[in-house]
Amino acid sequence: MRVTLSVIKADIGSVGGHITPSRRVEDRVREHVEKNRKLVYDYLTSHTGDDIAILFSHGRGVGSAEIHRLAWDAFKEGTQVAKEQGLYGAGQDLLKDAFSGNVKGMGPAVAEMEFEERPNEPFLFFAADKTEPGAYNLPLYLSFADPMHCPGLLLSPKMASGFRFVIMDVDYTEGDRVIELNAPEDLYDIAALLRDNSRFVVESIFSRSENEQVVSVSTSRLRNIAGKYTGKDDPVFLSRSQGSFPATGEILSPFAIGHYVAGTMRGSHTGPLMPVKQNSTISFFDGPPIVSCAALCVHNGKFTEAVDAFDHPFWDQVRSQVSLKAMEIRKQGFSGIAMLPYDDLEYGGIVEKMKKIDKKFVVRKEKKEKLRKAAS
Ligand code: MG
Numbered sequence: 001m002r003v004t005l006s007v008i009k010a011d012i013g014s015v016g017g018h019i020t021p022s023r024r025v026e027d028r029v030r031e032h033v034e035k036n037r038k039l040v041y042d043y044l045t046s047h048t049g050d051d052i053a054i055l056f057s058h059g060r061g062v063g064s065a066e067i068h069r070l071a072w073d074a075f076k077e078g079t080q081v082a083k084e085q086g087l088y089g090a091g092q093d094l095l096k097d098a099f100s101g102n103v104k105g106m107g108p109a110v111a112e113m114e115f116e117e118r119p120n121e122p123f124l125f126f127a128a129d130k131t132e133p134g135a136y137n138l139p140l141y142l143s144f145a146d147p148m149h150c151p152g153l154l155l156s157p158k159m160a161s162g163f164r165f166v167i168m169d170v171d172y173t174e175g176d177r178v179i180e181l182n183a184p185e186d187l188y189d190i191a192a193l194l195r196d197n198s199r200f201v202v203e204s205i206f207s208r209s210e211n212e213q214v215v216s217v218s219t220s221r222l223r224n225i226a227g228k229y230t231g232k233d234d235p236v237f238l239s240r241s242q243g244s245f246p247a248t249g250e251i252l253s254p255f256a257i258g259h260y261v262a263g264t265m266r267g268s269h270t271g272p273l274m275p276v277k278q279n280s281t282i283s284f285f286d287g288p289p290i291v292s293c294a295a296l297c298v299h300n301g302k303f304t305e306a307v308d309a310f311d312h313p314f315w316d317q318v319r320s321q322v323s324l325k326a327m328e329i330r331k332q333g334f335s336g337i338a339m340l341p342y343d344d345l346e347y348g349g350i351v352e353k354m355k356k357i358d359k360k361f362v363v364r365k366e367k368k369e370k371l372r373k374a375a376s
Helices: 023-035 065-084 133-145 187-194 222-226 248-256 313-330 350-359 365-375
Strands: 002-010 042-048 051-058 109-116 122-129 163-169 178-183 200-207 212-217 236-240 260-263 269-272 290-299
Touching: 002 065, 002 122, 002 236, 023 042, 023 051, 023 065, 042 122, 042 290, 051 065, 051 122, 109 212, 109 236, 122 133, 122 248, 133 163, 133 187, 133 200, 133 212, 133 236, 133 248, 133 260, 163 187, 178 187, 187 200, 248 290, 248 313, 269 313
Parallel strands: none
Antiparallel strands: 002 051, 002 109, 042 051, 122 236, 122 290, 163 178, 163 200, 200 212, 212 236, 260 269
8 A cells, every 4th residue: 555654843832942842732733633634544743842743644645735734734723822822932933824735945844755555664753853954964874874883784685785865955945956876886975965964965765676765854944944043944754664674773773873963052053963752852052952763663554653762771871971972062162163153153143243243354454565565
């Protein structure tokens, strides 16, 4: 049976700052979807930090206007409650007024893929908060192209031919500018692009042996839509696992690194990505950037219960180490790599400040004169 998995998520308001959505807001979102559940095979709502995600299984294909409208309307309803409760940032990710058939480019993050369901179809749903889509670049590279994390590339004949990466240039705003590269042949080209998390982002990954889509990542950059800083993009991604795809543990493995990503306080700093339990909140320095993972199976379009992949004693140790990494980089405050480079801040208030400061610069006359003479 053909099934489409769609996850659509948005920050529509949170309690006590950027911490978590209120229970009433999340309930209202769920109620709206429940009222319309005939449109879908199944659904699941959850939150990660201040973002609410709706995961759908349905038969309507990728980019379905009905599914996108369902999510959009649910978030609109939730926003109403957020306003009634006076939540911080009510409706902040709903950047357009009228729904235009697809939530892409309207604020919410979307990851979707359609496939023929296998007899057993395990998949993972990752949601991050206080960071950007490029935060997944390193983990996806390691899970799908590096045998240090994915021994299946060596041990499973079905995976021997590797995976195809579709990478998007998210700075390009006229349309979707993408490149397709094959691992392992193009490994260094893939790495050369993926090192730059703010510009190049893995959009999807395909198995080369079966030409099947395995991964779909949300790639929207809010700054490209709003033209100003309105919060980080807080990306989601879906990955199928097992069989001719990496095992669940191979996909989870790179998240033990707690690599440094852009985000955290005011979306303007560098912090380590912490794997957290589902429905976790945001705390230290409006961070650290967090990622949660729900593991499920889908069968005939119906979900099993969602298992929390980072709710295990192993990850407690990782979280402790990531906390130390967060504190280490915080020690240097705004200096150097602790705060993002100017290019990544130019959608925020620092632009005005820099304009004012710039006018106060002087070029020393004597030196200029000396240089002029030396040149002549
Ligand atoms: Mg958020």
